[in-house]
Amino acid sequence: MHTVDAPRDAVIIGGNRIPFARAHKAYAGASTQDMLTSALNGLVARFALQGEQLGAVAGGAVLKHPKNFNLVRESLLGTPLDPRTPAHDVQMACATGMEAIGSLADKIRLGRIDSAVGGGVDSISDAPLVVSDALRGILMEANRAKTAGQRLKALARIRPGHLAPQAPGVDEPRTGMSMGEHMAVTAHQWGITRTEQDELALASHQNLAAAWDRGFFDDLVTPFRRVAKDDNLRPDSTLEKLATLSPVFGRDLGEEATMTAANSTALTDGAATVLLGSEEFAESRDLPQLATFVDHELAATDFVDGAEGLLMAPTRAAARMLTRHGLTFDDFEYVEIHEAFASTVLAQMKAWEDAEYCREHLGLDGALGRIDRSRLNVDGSSLAAGHPFAATGGRIVASLAKRLHGKPGKLGFISVCAAGGQGITAILEGR
Amino acid sequence: MSETFSPAPVVADLRRIEMPSLAGLYARAAADAAGRAVRGSGEVGALPDQALAARSAGATTATTEAYRRLVGGEAFDGVHRWSLPSALVHVLGFPVQVALMADRRFPLPLMGLVHLSNAVEHRRPIGVEQPLQIRARAENLREHRRGVQVDIVTEVLREQADPAAPAEQDVLWTGTSTYLARGLRLPDEPAAGSSEESGRRDGDAVALPPRTASWRFGADAGRSWAAVSGDCNPIHLSALTAKALGMPSAIAHGMHAAAKMLEGREPQEAGHRWRITFEAPIRLPAQVAVAAEDLGAGRTRITGWDARRRRRHFHGELQLPEHD
Numbered sequence: 085m086h087t088v089d090a091p092r093d094a095v096i097i098g099g100n101r102i103p104f105a106r107a108h109k110a111y112a113g114a115s116t117q118d119m120l121t122s123a124l125n126g127l128v129a130r131f132a133l134q135g136e137q138l139g140a141v142a143g144g145a146v147l148k149h150p151k152n153f154n155l156v157r158e159s160l161l162g163t164p165l166d167p168r169t170p171a172h173d174v175q176m177a178c179a180t181g182m183e184a185i186g187s188l189a190d191k192i193r194l195g196r197i198d199s200a201v202g203g204g205v206d207s208i209s210d211a212p213l214v215v216s217d218a219l220r221g222i223l224m225e226a227n228r229a230k231t232a233g234q235r236l237k238a239l240a241r242i243r244p245g246h247l248a249p250q251a252p253g254v255d256e257p258r259t260g261m262s263m264g265e266h267m268a269v270t271a272h273q274w275g276i277t278r279t280e281q282d283e284l285a286l287a288s289h290q291n292l293a294a295a296w297d298r299g300f301f302d303d304l305v306t307p308f309r310r311v312a313k314d315d316n317l318r319p320d321s322t323l324e325k326l327a328t329l330s331p332v333f334g335r336d337l338g339e340e341a342t343m344t345a346a347n348s349t350a351l352t353d354g355a356a357t358v359l360l361g362s363e364e365f366a367e368s369r370d371l372p373q374l375a376t377f378v379d380h381e382l383a384a385t386d387f388v389d390g391a392e393g394l395l396m397a398p399t400r401a402a403a404r405m406l407t408r409h410g411l412t413f414d415d416f417e418y419v420e421i422h423e424a425f426a427s428t429v430l431a432q433m434k435a436w437e438d439a440e441y442c443r444e445h446l447g448l449d450g451a452l453g454r455i456d457r458s459r460l461n462v463d464g465s466s467l468a469a470g471h472p473f474a475a476t477g478g479r480i481v482a483s484l485a486k487r488l489h490g491k492p493g494k495l496g497f498i499s500v501c502a503a504g505g506q507g508i509t510a511i512l513e514g515r
Numbered sequence: 516m517s518e519t520f521s522p523a524p525v526v527a528d529l530r531r532i533e534m535p536s537l538a539g540l541y542a543r544a545a546a547d548a549a550g551r552a553v554r555g556s557g558e559v560g561a562l563p564d565q566a567l568a569a570r571s572a573g574a575t576t577a578t579t580e581a582y583r584r585l586v587g588g589e590a591f592d593g594v595h596r597w598s599l600p601s602a603l604v605h606v607l608g609f610p611v612q613v614a615l616m617a618d619r620r621f622p623l624p625l626m627g628l629v630h631l632s633n634a635v636e637h638r639r640p641i642g643v644e645q646p647l648q649i650r651a652r653a654e655n656l657r658e659h660r661r662g663v664q665v666d667i668v669t670e671v672l673r674e675q676a677d678p679a680a681p682a683e684q685d686v687l688w689t690g691t692s693t694y695l696a697r698g699l700r701l702p703d704e705p706a707a708g709s710s711e712e713s714g715r716r717d718g719d720a721v722a723l724p725p726r727t728a729s730w731r732f733g734a735d736a737g738r739s740w741a742a743v744s745g746d747c748n749p750i751h752l753s754a755l756t757a758k759a760l761g762m763p764s765a766i767a768h769g770m771h772a773a774a775k776m777l778e779g780r781e782p783q784e785a786g787h788r789w790r791i792t793f794e795a796p797i798r799l800p801a802q803v804a805v806a807a808e809d810l811g812a813g814r815t816r817i818t819g820w821d822a823r824r825r826r827r828h829f830h831g832e833l834q835l836p837e838h839d
Contacts (some may be wrong), residue, residue, distance in 0.1 A: 217584075258779075260729040269725050336726070336804060336822035389807040389815075390727035 094189035094377045096512065097366055099203075099482020100127035101356035102308035103315065104470035107208035110311045111353040116145045117152060119308065120159040120205040123355035126306030127201060128163050131359055131371055137166035139197025142184040143204045143357070144174040146473035146503075149212035155205075177503035178424065179382075180204045181477020185358050186380035186510060198365045202481075203357035204474025210353070219246035256503065258388050263395070263503060264425065268334025268343050270393035271427035274434050281347040281426035282326040285467045288423055292464020293319035295483075300463055304482050316350050316470040333425075347426035352470030356478030358485075373515045374485035375496070380510035381405035387505035392445060395428045397507030398499035399435045403446035405509050413453040417494040417514070418487055420480045421455075423466040424501055432499060463487065476500065481512070488514030525680040526566040526652060534569045534649075535614045537745045544617045544625035558702045559656070559663050563620040566652035568678035569611050573645045574599055578606075581743045586771075588778045591643060598640035598783040602774035604688045605635070606744040608669040609770075611651040612692060615667060621653065623665060623696040627760060630769045631664060634790040635690040640783060641671065647687070648672040662697040687785075723820055723827075724806040730775055730819070732767045734800040740771040754799075767797035769829070776805075776817045776831050786836030795826040803828055813837060 102123050105111045111119065120143065128134060143156045152158070157171040174184040185202035192200060215223070222241050229235040255262050271281075295301060296313055305313075331341035333348065359371075366373045383401035385392035398421075406412065413419070413436070421429045435441045436452040446452065463483055466476060477500060484496040491514035498510040574582075579591050582603050589596050599607075616625045641647065648671075655666040669690045672678060676685035733739075737751030749756035750766060757765040773791045781787060797803060797819075804822040807815055813835035819828040 255729070259727060260731060261726065265726070265729065269727075273725060336825075388727070389809065390725060391809065 091195050092193060092362055094192035094360055095363055095366055095373045095515070096375045096377055096481060096485035097359040097361055097371045098127070098131060098374060099304055099356065099358040099478060099485070100124075100130055101203075101305055101475065101479055101482065102126070102354055103305055103311045103313050104352045104354035104472055104475070104479075105311050105315050106470065107351040107353060109209075110309060110315060111207065112209040114207065114309060114353070115210050116148065116205045116207050116355070117155060117159050117162070119207060119353065119355040120145075120155065120203070120357075121162040122306070122308050123203065123205070123357045124159055124163045124165070124201065127357045127359055128165060129306075130303065132369075133359075134164040135166055136169075136199075138169045138199045138201060140188060140191065141165070141169055141171040141201045142174050142188055143202055143478075144180040144184065144474050145205050145207075146175070146177055146180060147206055147208070147211045148173075148175075174204075176506060176508075178422070178471070178473045178476060179500045179502035179506060179508040180474035181356065181479075182380065182481070182498070182500045182508040182510060183382070183477070185360065185377070185477055185481050186508065188360055189377035189380070192360055192362055199359070199361040201357050201359055203355065203478035204476075205355035206472035206474050207353040208351045216246050216248065222246070256394065262333070264333035264343060264348055266387070266394035267425045267427055268337065268341065269390065270396065270431050271342060271425075272334060272337055272340060273393075274431045276342065276427045276430045276434070278327075278342040278344075278347075279323075280430055281342055282323055282344075284423070284426040284429060285326060285347040286321060286323055288461060288464050288467040289318050289321055290464075291462055292317055292468035295463040300483075300486070304486060314469045316352055317468050321346070343425060343427060347467065349424055349466045349471040352472050354470065354472035354475045356475040356482065358478050358481045372489070374489040375515055376513040377481075378495075378511040378513050379405060379409065380508055381408075382506070382508050384507070385505040392505070393431065394503075394505050395424055395501035395507070396432065396435060397505055398501050398509050399432055399441075400446060401507050401509040402436065402497075402499060403442065403448055403452055405511065406452065407448070409511065411495070411511075413455045413497070415495055416497040417459065417491065418462060418484060418496040419455050419460050420465065420484050420496065420498045421461065422471070422476055422480065422500040423461065424471065426467060428501055429460075432501075477508075481510070484512055488512055490514065526650070526678075528565040529650070529679045530565055530567050531678070532567055532569050532611070532614060534571055535610045537610050537613055538747055540610070540613045540617045540625075541748060547617075547619070559696070559699050560622040562622060562653045562656050562665070563618070565620070566650055567611050567615050568648060568650045569614075570674075571607050571647045571649050573641070573647055574603055574607060574643055576643055578743065579603065579643050582774070585739050585743055586774045586778050593643070596783065597642055598781075598785060599643065600774060600781055601635050601637045601688070601777055601789065602770050604637070604641055604671055605633070605669070605690055605770055605773075606746070607647065608649040608651065608671055608688075608690065609744065609746060611649040612667045612669050615651045615653060616694070622656070623663060623694070623699065627697065629695040629697065630793055631659075631693040631695050632790065632792040633690060633692050633769070633773060634788075635688065636788045637688050637781070637785045639684075639687045640785040641687050646674040648674060648676055648678050650678050650681075656701065658701055659695050662695055663699045663701055664693055664695045667692045667694065723804075723825065724808050724818060726804045726822075727807050728805040730772075730803040730805055732771070732797055732799055732801045732803065734765075736767050736771065736799050737765045740768045744768070744770065746770075762796075763798065765799045767799055767801065769793045772797065772803075772819060772829055773831065776819075776829075777833065780815065780833055782835060784836075787834060789831060789833040791829055791831035793829050795821065795828050797828050
């Protein structure tokens with residue numbers, strides 16, 4: 085595939101992640117740096133990168149304490165990689181991992197670097213707490229004070245209410261609505277039913293369980309803190325059980341509310357990494373070449389007043405990316421759509437099938453096309469595995485690359501939505 | 516939203532006053548409540564044919580920043596954002612409105628007035644710390660299903676304008692605030708009919724658009740808006756002070772909701788018009804579901820409601836200038 089000119093291919097060599105664990109459980113007490121370091125260590129061990137000076141390591145965390153401004157660099161320094169390997173942090177909400185990996189692939193394609201690691205980490209259990217704006221204002225004023233008297237005067241304004249710590253916001257800053265509430269509106273507008281969401285959630289658990297059972301993750305995951313497997317996985321769930329759950333988002337829709345804790349992604353902790361390189365880099369070290377990272381596309385929607393859905397940006401990215409390559413969904417062997425919510429996946433697919441939406445919002449002549457459900461999230465996705473925000477891109481890229489390995493020329497599609505009305509899509513090609 | 520600007524009327528009886536303090540006016544209104552002419556018969560006298568005018572130093576940088584801390588939005592950097600939000604202009608004129616309503620000759624009692632609606636024509640931009648004149652007059656005293664309503668027309672004029680007969684270009688901002696005095700009657704008037712504003716119970720069972728935002732009003736929202744606006748009406752400040760005036764709990768200032776409705780939507784060069792109609796009060800603390808609907812041709816409708824009870828708190832509309 086060389087529809088977009090590039091001096092050379094960026095090859096996905098492999099990946100490593102730690103099992104994803106439900107928030108405040110197995111990984112409580114582990115920091116994001118601990119988790120990312122562990123995931124990097126596993127990658128270094130798997131591909132014998134000890135002492136290797138890589139071109140770049142990039143990644144990030146959505147929930148990040150200011151003291152971790154150099155999270156990736158600090159994590160790298162805790163691994164056997166050559167300390168002269170540069171690293172930088174990336175931040176694009178839930179698309180952080182995809183953006184880190186995609187940008188590194190671009191650098192490899194341009195010949196600026198020969199090798200790279202991209203990925204991400206997140207921990208709800210280690211989320212940074214901050215003081216209120218009011219207290220911060222007083223403390224800053226006290227800090228600027230020139231005399232003890234001025235300082236005391238500032239500090240005397242502190243009230244008990246100022247002292248409550250604030251958890252990181254889960255609401256979109258410009259709308260005050262949580263991501264789930266936004267998705268509930270979009271799901272309702274697209275007429276996504278409760279049953280199809282529950283079916284998608286169930287398939288995610290069944291597919292992930294099957295992948296674990298046949299050892300698919302044996303060379304993709306390294307245990308962490310005695311957790312060897314994604315602990316959000318519920319292989320024994322049934323549609324009947326899922327149907328008993330009460331809606332948690334869009335409850336003001338009454339009887340028409342469809343989004344439950346089971347068809348929405350659970351809060352989880354975890355880290356994921358992907359090793360990329362030029363063909364020469366892989367060949368010279370006798371490393372596998374699972375797939376080519378062909379292209380990726382960023383997009384955003386006009387969501388603030390509801391003109392477009394918060395999590396529908398991948399519909400725009402896909403339209404541009406597929407048009408650029410002259411591809412349709414029929415050309416893809418596998419499709420990975422990040423399951424922020426079951427309804428996110430279903431709404432994106434419905435949108436691509438909708439000629440009017442594709443004309444009005446995506447600038448196409450007609451519908452982008454239908455996705456064959458048997459090719460969708462075949463090894464499970466975020467509903468089953470969990471979704472430690474910035475780690476999801478690395479999980480998907482590594483798993484899809486492995487799926488495509490041994491199928492030269494076969495294509496895989498990735499869609500990841502993100503807060504702020506953003507999203508990324510990508511194309512991988514098997515080798 | 517189809518009304519067009521009519522020239523500011525020449526006022527025969529204009530009284531110039533110093534910019535009053537709202538706290539003082541409210542205190543006096545509470546004390547005066549006992550001596551009102553309307554007590555006894557419950558019938559309301561005529562509006563005084565008098566306008567008040569006062570000079571205003573404008574909105575200080577500190578007030579503007581306090582407004583932004585509370586309402587949100589982009590910084591007043593003096594380059595890309597320099598024009599006062601309409602709701603803050605209303606705040607500048609509000610003491611003159613209240614002075615008019617607190618006057619002994621004003622036929623309705625200030626304490627307990629219900630703010631029904633606001634319609635604003637923001638004709639020209641007003642800068643931070645721009646000195647102004649404010650003129651206010653009462654008109655259109657009429658029946659309402661639940662009592663008597665009146666319009667207070669507030670005009671924000673250029674510093675050098677003649678407040679008795681301002682030139683067209685001197686009128687920067689015009690706002691019509693409609694207030695209700697409950698339980699009163701006009702003499703020789705039949706009971707109000709079924710016009711739109713006196714019809715069904717406020718905010719009940721209406722068709723609601725898809726939600727686009729959620730607004731949180733904390734228990735201290737009334738005190739916070741009071742700190743920015745100076746409107747220390749006790750019904751907004753705390754549950755205790757609100758109960759003293761017969762409200763079940765403190766309620767959000769209507770203009771606080773209007774400010775949030777307009778935030779990020781007003782053009783710096785002004786020339787826009789908007790209106791808001793208040794329905795079920797926002798009892799603090801509250802979470803308000805909000806929908807913005809693009810009606811085309813520069814019109815946006817914004818609706819706020821209580822998602823649990825499905826009762827509407829307000830609905831409003833903004834008309835941008837270039838589409839007129």
